[in-house]
Amino acid sequence: MTQSQTTDTTPPSPHEIATELSKRVIGQREAIREMSISMSKKLAGLPVGNLLMIGSSGTGKTTLMKAVESFLEKRPNLSLRSTVIRMHANVLGEEAQRGRSGEAILHRLLDRAREQLGPDAPLEDLLAQASRGIVFVDEVDKIRAWVGDQPNTSGIRAQEALLTVMENEAVPLTLPKWAGGDRITVDSSGLLFVCGGAFEGLWDSVFDRVTVGKDRGALKPVTVVEDGEVEEKLIFHLRDWLRNDDLFEYGMSPQFLSRYDAVVLLSDLTVEELERIFLTVPDSGYHMARAYFKSRGLNLLLSKKAVYRIAKEAAREQRLGARALKEVFRRVIRDYEYDPESKVNGPESSVLIDLPDVEAALKLRQRG
Ligand SMILES: Nc1ncnc2c1ncn2[C@@H]1O[C@H](COP(=O)(O)OP(=O)(O)O)[C@@H](O)[C@H]1O
Numbered sequence: 175m176t177q178s179q180t181t182d183t184t185p186p187s188p189h190e191i192a193t194e195l196s197k198r199v200i201g202q203r204e205a206i207r208e209m210s211i212s213m214s215k216k217l218a219g220l221p222v223g224n225l226l227m228i229g230s231s232g233t234g235k236t237t238l239m240k241a242v243e244s245f246l247e248k249r250p251n252l253s254l255r256s257t258v259i260r261m262h263a264n265v266l267g268e269e270a271q272r273g274r275s276g277e278a279i280l281h282r283l284l285d286r287a288r289e290q291l292g293p294d295a296p297l298e299d300l301l302a303q304a305s306r307g308i309v310f311v312d313e314v315d316k317i318r319a320w321v322g323d324q325p326n327t328s329g330i331r332a333q334e335a336l337l338t339v340m341e342n343e344a345v346p347l348t349l350p351k352w353a354g355g356d357r358i359t360v361d362s363s364g365l366l367f368v369c370g371g372a373f374e375g376l377w378d379s380v381f382d383r384v385t386v387g388k389d390r391g392a393l394k395p396v397t398v399v400e401d402g403e404v405e406e407k408l409i410f411h412l413r414d415w416l417r418n419d420d421l422f423e424y425g426m427s428p429q430f431l432s433r434y435d436a437v438v439l440l441s442d443l444t445v446e447e448l449e450r451i452f453l454t455v456p457d458s459g460y461h462m463a464r465a466y467f468k469s470r471g472l473n474l475l476l477s478k479k480a481v482y483r484i485a486k487e488a489a490r491e492q493r494l495g496a497r498a499l500k501e502v503f504r505r506v507i508r509d510y511e512y513d514p515e516s517k518v519n520g521p522e523s524s525v526l527i528d529l530p531d532v533e534a535a536l537k538l539r540q541r542g
Pocket residue numbers: 198199200201202229230231232233234235236237238451455495496497
């Protein structure tokens with residue numbers, strides 16, 4: 175067998191997929207692994223359980239979904255084995271309200287299959303292709319059944335809409351106009367759902383449950399020695415304590431939760447990971463600023479210490495995850511962008527930003 179035949183017919187291994195995804199997603203080893211295993215099985219045509227991804231805002235959930243999309247897009251020979259769509263969970267609620275429960279997902283899959291197979295492909299093939307697709311549902315926490323003590327009607331409807339298509343062997347579907355508009359039923363049990371959300375507040379509520387709440391005392395303090403001092407500390411990792419009940423209390427229905435085989439938790443990003451995101455992600459504030467300086471014939475450079483300081487400042491704002499990098503860097507770069515030519519301070523039209531410059535810019539803001 176020649177090399178090209180191998181790549182055409184053998185589905186990629188989880189390891190190959192993970193290596194690719196890791197180029198776009200920094201850290202998040204566990205989530206990348208789970209995703210890669212699921213994708214590898216899916217591309218081999220095997221049944222795969224649905225995944226639920228939970229991780230704070232700005233930790234890479236959407237980035238990971240997009241990375242899978244582009245992984246498949248770049249390999250047309252693979253994408254014919256699976257059609258992928260990504261949608262915002264809120265859209266499902268709105269569409270369910272118009273009485274098209276679940277149809278929205280199937281219509282999008284059909285549209286995507288048509289893009290892949292061409293407008294002349296027989297409907298039968300399009301339906302077959304669509305019914306073994308991959309559905310990414312982003313911000314799934316937004317369709318919780320209640321917010322505070324208020325019921326969230328559109329969320330409840332959206333969860334029901336999702337349930338209609340998750341592992342259902344006969345989903346009623348009105349075909350789109352271009353496909354004739356008939357009413358048929360579709361077997362959607364071959365779809366793979368990967369849902370993701372930040373579930374803001376979940377961390378706190380589980381922490382409360384195991385410290386002061388229902389399961390008070392379950393989380394025991396551990397003795398740690400830090401800088402020669404002995405201390406009692408509570409070390410809490412959501413992954414050790416999260417139960418289905420917590421998600422139920424958050425507002426996800428038990429039927430909905432029972433459709434997932436695995437819950438994957440993304441980690442909060444470390445300073446080191448934030449540094450890598452800052453330096454390597456193509457649309458990071460750093461690369462945007464470099465492009466701007468380059469357009470003016472200038473070479474923008476940041477010292478290692480400057481980068482570390484920016485990442486450290488961003489890490490203080492865990493709520494924003496990597497999004498904090500952009501916000502922190504904007505504070506630093508704003509003054510440079512107004513009159514870049516006047517900031518040249520090195521050879522060959524280079525503008526070097528060093529640690530004291532970052533410190534000064536961050537301090538300025540604190541006072542202002
Ligand atoms: N683990 C990560 N690896 C690479 N980039 C990341 C990561 N986490 C966040 N980012 C960057 O931060 C921004 C927000 O990330 P996103 O994936 O949209 O977060 P969310 O988890 O809220 O969906 C994106 O611009 C992305 O480039």
